[in-house]
Amino acid sequence: MRIRLDLSYDGTDFRGWATQPDFRTVQGSLEDAIAMALRIPLVRVVCAGRTDTGVHARGQVVHFDVDRADVAASAGRSRGPALDALVRRLNGILDGDVRVRRATEAEPGFDARFSALWRRYAYRIADRPELIDPLTRRHVLAWERRLDVGLMNAGAEHLIGLQDFAAYCKRREGATTVRTLLAFEWTRTPHGLIEGRVVADAFCHTMVRSLVGCLLIVGEGRRPPPWAAEVLSGRVRDASMTVVHARGLTLEEVGYPDADELAAQAVRTRARRTAE
Known part of the structure; x- marks a missing residue:
């Protein structure tokens, strides 16, 4: 059977998602926990989006394949559904900075990576001294200069679409760097934080943090909004633009089509990736 896991994690103390020798990673921790919970050899999980070092997730999705009998056996004497028991076992094994929110049997054709239609990230910034809270320092970027949300939105508008x-x-x-940016907008929360909402079919390495870095410069007034498009058209990294820290970035949600379209979406996505 194929199992879908929905999970959240604080990425601060991980060396990113992907397994690396001698480093603590989200994938490595999760795979070890699954093997222990099901009492089986190590299995490999596939995720919807491979987050970088220090990036958090509230809505990460993964899948893995396992023998149905192993899942049933792992539940022991539990009277509830075997997958509910698996969630409890996994959360009992994992450290507190990773939580499995639910486990379900995946629909036919489901692939956590290739069936996805879009990924949504949020980037959170505190740009005023009174907003910089040491209790949120792990997931909110402290920025010491005031930012103009209107300018940031004006710059973001130049980046929407297939680019x-x-x-x-x-x-x-x-690997291709062509992506479809579906939405990019900035708002102030009721508490005064600046929150960026970024949605795309997929993201390439450091893309979100680079986009945010560009718009911080625009938001400070150091560059006009059209500069974001000028950087894009250059197709090379601009030395004046920095990749902002990972701490403000969270993978919030992954979108999938209806069950009867999952397999077809995976085929379409694989075809595009093969053409790269």
Whole structure:
């Protein structure tokens, strides 16, 4: 059977999502916990979005394949559903900075990565001294200069749509930097924080943090809003633009099509990736 897990984590103390020798990663911790909970050899999980070092997730989605009998056996004498028992076992094994929110049997054709239609991230900033809270320092960026949300939104408008985001991505050999940015907007929360909402079909390495870095410069008034488009058209990284810290970034949600479209979406996505 294929199991879908929905999970959240604080990325501060992880060296990103992907398993790395000698480093603590989200994938490595989760796979070890699954193997222990089900009393099976190590399994591999597939995630919807591989988050970088220090990036958090509230809505990460993964899948893995396992023998149905192993899931049933792991429940022991539990009278409830076996997958509910699995959630309890996993959360009992994992450290507190990773929580499995639910486990379900995946619909036919479901693939956590390739069936996804879009990913939504949020980036949170405190740009006033009275908003900088040491209790939220792990997931809110402290910025010591005031930002103009209107300017940031004006700059973001230039980036919407199907674009080559090479100027905003760390290049990987053989990988495309063409993405469809579906939404990019900035608001102030009732508590005064600045929150960026970024939605795309997929993101390349460091893309969100690079986009935010550009708009911080615009928001300070150091560059006009059209500069975001000028950087984009250059297709190379601008030395004056920094990749902002990961602490303000959270993967909030992943969107999937209806059950009868999951397999077809996975096929379409794989075809595009193969063409890269």
